[in-house]
Amino acid sequence: MAGETIEAGKNTTPPKGETRCPGAPTTQEIIARDKVPAPAWVRSESYEFMGDQDIPTDRYIDPAYARKEFDTLWKKTWQFACREEHIPEVGDYYVYDIGPYSFIITRVAQNEIRAHYNACLHRGTKLRASGTVGNAEEFRCSFHGWCWNVDGSHKSTTCHWDFPHVDPKKFTLPQARVERLAGFVFINMDQAAPSLAEYLGPEALAHIQAWKLEDRYVYLHVSKRLPANWKLVIEAFMEAYHVIETHPQVAVSNGDANSQYDVYGDHVDRFISTLGVLSPHLYGKHTEQDILNQFTLGDSGALGSVQRTLSGGATAREVMAQMFRGMFEKATNTDLSKVSDSELLDCFSYTVFPNTFLFPGISLPMVYRFRPDRFDHRKCLYEVLFLRPVPLDGQRPAPAEPIELRDDQSFTEAAGMDQGFGVILDQDTDNLRLQQEGIEASAKRGLTLGNYQEIRVRHFERTVDQYLGQKS
């Protein structure tokens, strides 16, 4: 059983990292039994053992470490800046900040997006305030009126006669690199960085391309500052190992201890956590009807009230897949007939290093973004964006306005947030506060990780080490 842990004294120890939850079907075995079969990107595994040393904890508590991250990691990695739908028209812009850096992500032509460094080349004033969106016919500095075209070329210098040393050709706004994928606009400050495709690697790139997330739109966007270092916050979302203790209400309908974990190159990892099945921790304690009753949705608003009744010996997972397919199709005016049961039900959590999570499923259709608070390494700005398929009539709704929660608010207070999902996020938030403080208080200066269920944490920190120039 998953909860029985002491294995000491055995003579035949399997190689490290190869043990899986005893007495439970694997994720692949659960999915293989589904009626509408899953695509290849679901039905594959890519685990790799990466050692079992502790993760040193100075990275979570040392302000100097956070400053070094801004100088190294954040300047060299591909980051999700905005969705294309945030800037649909030429001249539309979205200001993306990471730490002290700020970029005006601008659609400069119908099919071209640039990321201008957000600072006037005269005396440095930001050309647009952080956290804003809008449309510009030119970027005019609010201080002295120096002006740039939306493509970044210099347009005019106020009192040009006083600046004979300013060559307009050399005063184009500096730019970060931009690449687009699946409706997401990614930027990278490092001109020598690999392309986004190389960065993701061929297998992860193929997964992302298969999801067609460009055909979805943001229907809910909620942000809140969380009380822990950004890496701790990210790691809290990388495993289902914590479900039984932190989210016991979810475990009844979640294959937590038998979730699947995969890594792809240096920058992508994932888990698949099946839903509509009982946690191995709870075998023998619940019925299939209990499983059906406890199912939590990220997008319950699409369903309305659900009749949760089992009959004819069907499993909860079968019933939910059938029911959700029809209800999501109706609610979102989309065709889901070819979408597998697994894609409809399960939680697919992909990390694109350093700070973006993509969930390509239908019932849990989120994107997460995590950014360090530039003034406090013990705080992290967390955003969750829920995506829905663009309706069949082709009318793409405008992306939702962000709802910015205060630090002391519950996620359940955000209008449109599923209450069950909001409770889950509140439970995670409470842990994070205690974890940040506990790491600072601890006599033990390292985190000890499980070889399988916490491989994404190790994988993530290994890549952090690579960007920080540290041996891992």
Next chain:
Amino acid sequence: MADSFHRVLSAAEVPPGTKKAVQVGDRCILICNSNQRLYAISNICTHAEKPLERGRMSATWIACPTHGARFDLATGKALNPPAVKPIATYEVRVVDEWIEVLIKEVAT
């Protein structure tokens, strides 16, 4: 003079998702049709007194095209720098397919 509604445009002149500036006395007012609702706001940004009429409009705000200040369509509140002060908002109604704006006369 008493507060009074002023007929400014026919409703058909401001289809959904568009906006149009009108002059009422010495006031330059922007009629906005956003998110299935009409708004009447001052067309002049409180930051540098530039017109808002060419700015991007969402369901809830309009952004000044010159320096990027945004204002809440319903309340006029300034949402981000470089503006701090709100813009004026006006009560608006449709009567017989005409858009009418309430102008409150200030006692002198």
